[in-house]
Amino acid sequence: QKEVEQNSGPLSVPEGAIASLNCTYSDRGSQSFFWYRQYSGKSPELIMSIYSNGDKEDGRFTAQLNKASQYVSLLIRDSQPSDSATYLCAVKGSSASKIIFGSGTRLSIRP
Amino acid sequence: DTGVSQDPRHKITKRGQNVTFRCDPISEHNRLYWYRQTLGQGPEFLTYFQNEAQLEKSRLLSDRFSAERPKGSFSTLEIQRTEQGDSAMYLCASSLTSVNTGELFFGEGSRLTVL
Numbered sequence: 001q002k003e004v005e006q007n008s009g010p011l012s013v014p015e016g017a018i019a020s021l022n023c024t025y026s027d028r029g030s031q032s033f034f035w036y037r038q039y040s041g042k043s044p045e046l047i048m049s050i051y052s053n054g055d056k057e058d059g060r061f062t063a064q065l066n067k068a069s070q071y072v073s074l075l076i077r078d079s080q081p082s083d084s085a086t087y088l089c090a091v092k093g094s095s096a097s098k099i100i101f102g103s104g105t106r107l108s109i110r111p
Numbered sequence: 112d113t114g115v116s117q118d119p120r121h122k123i124t125k126r127g128q129n130v131t132f133r134c135d136p137i138s139e140h141n142r143l144y145w146y147r148q149t150l151g152q153g154p155e156f157l158t159y160f161q162n163e164a165q166l167e168k169s170r171l172l173s174d175r176f177s178a179e180r181p182k183g184s185f186s187t188l189e190i191q192r193t194e195q196g197d198s199a200m201y202l203c204a205s206s207l208t209s210v211n212t213g214e215l216f217f218g219e220g221s222r223l224t225v226l
Contacts, residue, residue, distance in 0.1 A: 034214070044215075046216075097159070103153045
């Protein structure tokens, strides 16, 4: 079992719609959860972090965390073509401070 | 504000040669991470430092890989006797120590091609 799992996609969403990205993790004691965006040929950049159960909103982005289900999601409202990228879920484990990434979900926003 | 810088940006080498990559983190960041990324995959953890101490090294990493951060500032990642499977983007990231953060700032990466 991979430590952090994501569907690789591609996920195709019409412009203006809501994009929903999901991630599961295996370490039940994980404390910190992150979503990074990576454009093709570029390095990852942090877009959201979440540490406690529930929702966290930042502009068009909402991160959701459910520790009981070991599940993290990212919602992107009013999707724009500029949101087309690979979205990486990352988890900071309990026993160490290393940060583990999933394989990423490729998102495509179609006009 | 100079972000994380990596050098060289591109390296082409022949199988069996040694290569070294350098990473200069954001100056006030005390944590430094190395990841490897291949096409279509997420960054794979290699190792990380807090100041000059190497706190963890991936069990997947062979003995051909070694990393140092001698004065707690810049870091080097050396790959000895390179193999074609080492071809990848090598990413460095830095962060500040804190209980509940893991906000990594990445450099632009060093792309390695092994012929």
